[in-house]
Amino acid sequence: MKVLKFGGTSVGSSKNINNVINILENTSKNSAVACVVSAVGGITDKLLLAGKKAQNKEADFTDVFNTIKQTHIAIVNELIPENNEAVIAYVETQLSALKNLLDGIFLINELSPKTSDKLVSFGELLSSFIIAETIKSRGLSAERKNSQELVITNANFTKAEVNYKITNKNIQDYFKAASQKITILPGFVSKSVNGEQTTLGRGGSDFTAAIIAAALKVEQLEIWTDVSGMFTTNPKMVKQAYPISEISYQEAMELSHFGAKVLYPPTVQPVLNLEIPIHIKNTLEPNAIGTIISNKATNGANPVKGISNIGNIALLTLEGSGMVGIPGFSKRLFETLSQEKINIILITQASSEHSICLGIEAKDAILAKEAIDATFENEIALNKIEPIVVEEHLSIVALVGDNMKNHQGISGKMFSALGKNNINIRAIAQGASEKNISVVIAETDVKKALNVLHEQFFESKTKQLNVFITGVGNVGERLVEQIKQQRKYLKENLKINLRIAGLSNSRKMIFNDNGLDLKNWKDQLKNGEQASLQGFFEKTKALNLRNSIFVDVTANKDVANLYAHYLRESIAVVACNKIACSSTFSNYKELKRLSLKYNAPFLFETNVGAGLPVIDTLNNLVASGDKIKSIQAVLSGSLNFVFNNFNDTTKFYDVVKQAAAEGYTEPDPRIDLSGVDVARKILILARESGVEMNLEDIKNTSFLSEAGLKSDTVDDFYKTLIDDEAHYQALFASAKAHNCQLKYVAKFDNGNASVSLQEIPVGHPFYNLEGSDNIVMFYTERYPKQPMIIKGAGAGADVTASGLFADIIRLANN
Structure with a gap:
């Protein structure tokens, strides 16, 4: 039968x-x-x-x-x-x-x-x-x-x-x-x-x-349903969830109690003592293996068998100094709820006996509060305890597994994974058998929590990164294409599942919590919703995806001003925008503080040297105990390109235009040519060296003509380049007469920083710097005479995009 x-x-x-x-x-x-x-x-x-x-x-x-x-x-x-x-x-x-x-x-x-x-x-x-x-x-x-x-x-x-x-x-x-x-x-x-x-x-x-x-x-009970067994977690919320082939009666009951809809806990009771296996099968896929629930020990490599959750939970907290050492409070509390036929789902009590927390169904919250407050009316009036506190819009998430007790660090991994993703735990319950570890969290965090925990305990160390990019112009477009090209490689070789979940330009923005289809992202963006910086942040926050990364590929001050908002939501920030890190020192330190507090990395390697590992190298030197004595650098790829191509047979205007056309300058070339961009870069390096400094502390000796410095618009500025050609030719002639090359140099030494156009003599490391290359020389206690030198392409859309990409990949190991 x-x-x-x-x-x-x-x-x-x-x-x-x-x-x-x-x-x-x-x-x-x-x-x-x-x-x-x-x-x-x-x-x-x-x-x-x-x-x-x-x-x-x-x-x-x-x-x-x-x-x-x-x-x-x-x-x-x-x-x-x-x-x-x-x-x-x-x-x-x-x-x-x-x-x-x-x-x-x-x-x-x-x-x-x-x-x-x-x-x-x-x-x-x-x-x-x-x-x-x-x-x-x-x-x-x-x-x-x-x-x-x-x-x-x-x-x-x-x-x-x-x-x-x-x-x-x-x-x-x-x-x-x-x-x-x-x-x-x-x-x-x-x-x-x-x-x-x-x-x-x-x-x-x-x-x-x-x-x-x-x-x-x-011999066996078969339960046929619309899914192929009991899953590692809710497959509607976690796409990587998969059926569990074998599971014990106890594990099945725990998962069912905490929300797994495939099986109702009392079902197990009649067959439990007789050790009759239950086979969960899929009517729509009858050949699928399904899940066998039995008394058979299932000692696998993974001590966690499944992750489940119950929604619509209210948390009741009874607390007060008058509870300490006084017997009977718990009994009266539980009897009160029992009389009202209110089921208690979760219980946790502090060892100090100062408080008791109970998880119940949200629909019973009002009745429970009225009944408990009535029971303890006298103690509340005497200020021995506080009126019952009710928190709603909560859920319980539970790890389940018979063998969790035999493995150290399960709860540590659970809490760490949730904490890294800014998922606040309101209460914790764990029995001595350690078959279940339950946490109470906000309902809005359930999907993220299930995905985070599933990734931690069930996926083959593949980490999913969800990227939100603002600014898909020249550099941003290259970044998207690089991600598109490398996604398969990252997943197969580095175990990184990199998805772009949001894109925005100045006009439109698009989102997909399952990751955008990058085959036609430009067409999707054209048909997206109206863009706004605040709207992009709010949508990124609302999606609440694990391992979220905001990437700023703009030079926009308003975007930089939103970094703090992202960091407070535990959303990592990767930026090529220099404005934030070169703003006031207090703002720079605040962003660093928020990054640490909310475990949200703030990476900005491309602020200095595009794709060159300048900041990373500097941070490694400082972290290893070395002391920075001085920095000498050519930090503007655009200015290096300009002066490498400018001579007595060319026009300064034409060279600057060429630099702009090839993507070496900002849309407003005055940012580059005025030296402000270089000043920001040396400021960032000085700060990363541990020095408190602001932009106005940097001496900036501009080579531009007076008319160029006073120009009101980009068009006016370009006009001054034509009018003042003789001024720029004079600079070249002086360098040629001294057998030197013109280089825009940044220096940091003994707490002082400066940027200026200099004539570099033959034999100097800067002399043969070609194209748009950058060079940075770090003189430290360990490198006092022969500096550590970093040299390479310091401008251009592809290398800047690759620098951003490198920061994103670096976050996978955070």
Whole structure:
């Protein structure tokens, strides 16, 4: 004998019912089958809705009834298209009885638990009849047996308790005499010893199947649903979730208690002592392996078997100095909730006995507060304890695994992973058996928490990074293309799953929490929503994705001003925008402080030297205990390009225009040519060396003409370059006369910094610096005479994008 149970989705349509029948036909070839079925998907909810509307005197309860009727009649016509008159007549008779019951509820304006059980029983009774008749119409040996004649309970309506002595004998006697190959039984429904209709409560169809399996002592109970077993976590929230092949009874009950919908915890009880395995299978994918729940030890490499959650939780906190050392507070608290029939899901108490926290369903929060405050009214009036504090919009997330107790550091990894992603833990509960570690967090953080924990405990050390990029002009476009090109390599070789979840230019912005399709990102962006800097931040925050990184590829002050907001949300910041790090020293230090406080890295390697590892090298020197004595550098790729291409046969205007056209200068070339950009860079290096300095402390000797310095617009500035050609030719002529090269040099020495155009003699390391290259020389205690030199391309879209890319990859190891 085999016992199979099919849930509401499995029998939710004629197509799915046909799948069920195929499974039953194949199974019955080798064994007799007892098949327990749920109501057609969604019907139980509709029955309850119709009853509620009738109770509330809402005449449109008839509309809900008509939907129920049409659903069942349609399924009959689809499954038995010919000679179905007798089946239709029976179904209509049952539906007529249902309508009479609803009319009665409407008339007396009452829906008691007893009547509710009668009402919801129609779902399973109708579905089991239709399925049995369909099987018989196809020539298979089948009969329907009403479970109400077998499963006998007490009169605790809506959640009746089974009388196993009578029930087991009924089941054994019936199946001993049964000759059919397939027996269809309605799940969930039962009768009291007095013959009144009862139900087994939520998950009752699973329970019915387990009761029958235990009574018949079958080898295995099969529960068929719409998913391929119990998953490592909710696959609707975590796309990387996968079915667990084997799991213990205890683990299954823990996961089910904490939100896994595949199995209802009481289902396990009838088969637990008999050690009958439960096999969870997928009706829509019958060949999938599924999950086997048994008493068999499942010692795998991973001590964590699954991650689950319960939503709509309220946290109650009872605290006060008057509780310390006084016995009886806990007893009175729990008795109060018990009297109100409020279920406690989670309990945690401080060892000081100063407070007790309880997790309950949010719907019971108001009732619980009123009842507890009333119980402790005297103590509250005497200020011995505080009125009960209620926090809502919370969820419980739980790690489950029989073998967690044998592995050190599980809770540490859990809390660390959540903390790194700014997920605040409101309460913690862990039993001495260590089979479950539960935390209470905000509902808005559940998806992120499940993904973070799944990545930590179940994925092969692949870290997902979610990138949000503002500024997809020249450099930003190259960055997107580099990410697109390297995604496969990063995933296969570095175990980094890099996704761009948001993009914005000055006009439009787009988002996708599953990662944008980079094949046509430009077209998507054209059709995106109206862009705004604050809107981009709010959307990034709202998506609340793990390991989020904001990338600023602009030169915009307003964007830089938002860094603090991102860091406070534990969103890492990667920037080529120099404005933030060269702003006031107090702002620079505040960003550094926020980065540490919220564990949100703030990386800005491309602020100095584009893709060159200048800041990284400097930080490594300082971190290793070296002291920076002085820095000499050519830090402007654009200025180096300009003076390497400017001579007595060229026009200064033409060279600057060429630099702009090739992407070496900012859109406003005055930022580069005025020396401000170089001053910002040496300022950043000085600060990273540990020196407190502001931009106005740097001596900037400009080479521009007076008219160029005073120009109001970019167009005016370009005009001055034409008008003042003689001024720039004079600079070149002087350098040529002294056999020197013109280089714009930044210096930092003994706490002083300066930037200026200098004539560099032959033999100096700066003399042969070509193209747009940069060079930085660090003189330190360890490098006092021969400096550490970093040299290479210091400007250009590709190298700047690669520098940003390198910072993003660096975050994967954070």
